[in-house]
Amino acid sequence: LKKEALKYAKELEKEGNEVFISASPCFGACDIALEEAKKVEAEKIIHFGHSKLIDIKEIEVEYVEPKIEIEKELLNQLITEASQKIRFKKIGLVTNVSHISQLKEIKELFKRNGKEIFTANGERTKKEAQILGCDVSAATKIEKEVEAFVYFGGGLFHPLGALILTNKPFFVIDPFQRKIDEITNLREKYKKISNAKISIASQAKTFGILVSTKPGQFNLEKALKIKEDLKKIGKEGFLLVANTFDFNEISNFEVDAFINTACPRIGIEEGERIKNKPILSVEEFYFLFKLLNSKDS
Amino acid sequence: LKKEALKYAKELEKEGNEVFISASPCFGACDIALEEAKKVEAEKIIHFGHSKLIDIKEIEVEYVEPKIEIEKELLNQLITEASQKIRFKKIGLVTNVSHISQLKEIKELFKRNGKEIFTANGERTKKEAQILGCDVSAATKIEKEVEAFVYFGGGLFHPLGALILTNKPFFVIDPFQRKIDEITNLREKYKKISNAKISIASQAKTFGILVSTKPGQFNLEKALKIKEDLKKIGKEGFLLVANTFDFNEISNFEVDAFINTACPRIGIEEGERIKNKPILSVEEFYFLFKLLNSKDS
Numbered sequence: 001l002k003k004e005a006l007k008y009a010k011e012l013e014k015e016g017n018e019v020f021i022s023a024s025p026c027f028g029a030c031d032i033a034l035e036e037a038k039k040v041e042a043e044k045i046i047h048f049g050h051s052k053l054i055d056i057k058e059i060e061v062e063y064v065e066p067k068i069e070i071e072k073e074l075l076n077q078l079i080t081e082a083s084q085k086i087r088f089k090k091i092g093l094v095t096n097v098s099h100i101s102q103l104k105e106i107k108e109l110f111k112r113n114g115k116e117i118f119t120a121n122g123e124r125t126k127k128e129a130q131i132l133g134c135d136v137s138a139a140t141k142i143e144k145e146v147e148a149f150v151y152f153g154g155g156l157f158h159p160l161g162a163l164i165l166t167n168k169p170f171f172v173i174d175p176f177q178r179k180i181d182e183i184t185n186l187r188e189k190y191k192k193i194s195n196a197k198i199s200i201a202s203q204a205k206t207f208g209i210l211v212s213t214k215p216g217q218f219n220l221e222k223a224l225k226i227k228e229d230l231k232k233i234g235k236e237g238f239l240l241v242a243n244t245f246d247f248n249e250i251s252n253f254e255v256d257a258f259i260n261t262a263c264p265r266i267g268i269e270e271g272e273r274i275k276n277k278p279i280l281s282v283e284e285f286y287f288l289f290k291l292l293n294s295k296d297s
Numbered sequence: 298l299k300k301e302a303l304k305y306a307k308e309l310e311k312e313g314n315e316v317f318i319s320a321s322p323c324f325g326a327c328d329i330a331l332e333e334a335k336k337v338e339a340e341k342i343i344h345f346g347h348s349k350l351i352d353i354k355e356i357e358v359e360y361v362e363p364k365i366e367i368e369k370e371l372l373n374q375l376i377t378e379a380s381q382k383i384r385f386k387k388i389g390l391v392t393n394v395s396h397i398s399q400l401k402e403i404k405e406l407f408k409r410n411g412k413e414i415f416t417a418n419g420e421r422t423k424k425e426a427q428i429l430g431c432d433v434s435a436a437t438k439i440e441k442e443v444e445a446f447v448y449f450g451g452g453l454f455h456p457l458g459a460l461i462l463t464n465k466p467f468f469v470i471d472p473f474q475r476k477i478d479e480i481t482n483l484r485e486k487y488k489k490i491s492n493a494k495i496s497i498a499s500q501a502k503t504f505g506i507l508v509s510t511k512p513g514q515f516n517l518e519k520a521l522k523i524k525e526d527l528k529k530i531g532k533e534g535f536l537l538v539a540n541t542f543d544f545n546e547i548s549n550f551e552v553d554a555f556i557n558t559a560c561p562r563i564g565i566e567e568g569e570r571i572k573n574k575p576i577l578s579v580e581e582f583y584f585l586f587k588l589l590n591s592k593d594s
Contacts, residue, residue, distance in 0.1 A: 002549040238316075
């Protein structure tokens with residue numbers, strides 16, 4: 001995407017615009033370079049690679065959605081193979097924004113192979129079957145109706161969240177690596193990690209509550225509530241504010257554990273970086289809260 | 298400092314304040330956590346570890362300056378030893394904010410050991426003899442009058458900038474490691490690196506111009522001027538905006554070299570991280586500009 005940005009910048013400059021490129025890392029549709037845009041007094045933000053997720057009031061945002069067209073023949077081959085491999089009939093289909101343009105075709109191919117396809121629209125996501133790191137409701141909403149889930153797309157970033165919050169067999173069709181994998185077993189691994197984190201955190205006395213300033217990740221109310229709730233169970237909370245969390249930086253804080261109110265991926269993907277200092281999700285914290293609160297009373 | 302922050306936060310909370318701790322890395326007195334403070338609607342920023350450098354209009358900033366008292370006996374011992382080691386009489390003295398409280402004592406000890414001490418007030422620095430990564434004028438201003446420089450303090454962060462921009466013998470008294478070092482030879486090393494960077498950049502066609510959004514590092518005018526000047530020598534410039542520059546991130550941009558308008562330390566300390574893509578300081582760029590411009594005309 002960084003390569004594209006330079007090309008795109010050149011074109012916009014030819015039209016007489018002054019173009020600034022954000023050189024900050026970008027972690028999703030929630031991560032609009034608003035601070036950078038404001039500082040240089042930009043009139044418009046062009047955001048590459050994601051579809052619209054949040055309303056930005058201060059400045060116009062144009063989204064350049066990614067669209068990856070998988071060749072028809074390969075698509076046909078992958079869906080046919082997947083249909084043979086997946087022994088279930090009722091399938092919940094989820095994907096990311098890049099493949100939405102081929103969603104109809106994918107559903108059609110599954111049907112032709114004898115499958116019944118279920119999809120939903122998520123809470124924060126705007127497109128049918130679309131899931132995000134922070135919104136896998138396009139999967140959870142249809143869980144009761146389906147026998148298994150299929151995620152169509154590359155990488156584990158998107159399906160991992162959906163896997164953790166559901167309980168049905170889970171398959172991934174990766175059109176880039178051209179393979180079909182079952183990842184159901186991974187669920188057990190993440191549940192074990194989660195339990196270990198909660199167990200360590202139950203001994204913690206002080207907690208750092210992570211609050212991101214990113215437009216779509218700012219959850220101050222939630223953080224303040226957690227701080228209050230920590231008091232109720234005799235623990236101490238410190239509000240730690242940053243745009244992007246630098247894990248070398250926060251590991252310097254002398255707290256025993258962290259609670260993450262920013263991107264839910266932080267606890268899953270980055271959590272293992274801080275040894276013996278678990279990063280709990282909000283849900284994991286409240287699980288612990290109930291546990292300790294019921295013990296006390 | 299992160300440990301201090303938690304202690305300090307507790308005290309402020311006892312007085313009835315809601316305290317937020319910035320978890321962003323902080324690179325100096327220019328790096329006030331303004332974005333974080335605005336986002337949580339803080340009424341005041343308390344900034345640890347630096348003295349005031351820039352005016353922040355949006356919000357009150359209280360500076361908690363570091364003050365490190367070196368034991369009298371050790372101080373006496375170090376200055377006596379340094380006076381014997383440094384064969385020059387006229388000495389330019391520079392230090393960082395932590396040792397300002399002992400400046401008078403240090404000067405006195407040098408005089409007692411037969412030295413003539415020169416100091417100046419810098420352009421951006423507020424205290425006598427104080428130097429910063431971005432302001433070593435407390436050294437350059439007195440260069441003509443002195444035979445050698447002495448930096449009193451720990452680390453190479455501060456003296457390196459002064460070393461590079463001066464030409465007299467340079468000594469460091471490190472009270473933490475309890476030793477006196479001559480670093481004059483390092484100057485040659487950095488000049489060689491600088492020449493190599495300029496030489497590589499002379500072949501570059503496209504440049505990324507780094508613009509930091511940090512309150513005290515924002516130099517948009519300078520960046521826009523550089524972009525214009527690049528055109529004059531047939532090169533292309535892209536404005537890259539971020540708060541903290543992530544070097545993994547910016548190395549993804551397909552430009553041949555960078556020009557840094559943010560903290561001058563970036564080019565010196567981080568420059569070697571990006572292989573074959575030099576980061577020029579503004580001064581280095583204009584050296585190259587003159588070189589190429591005179592060739593053309």
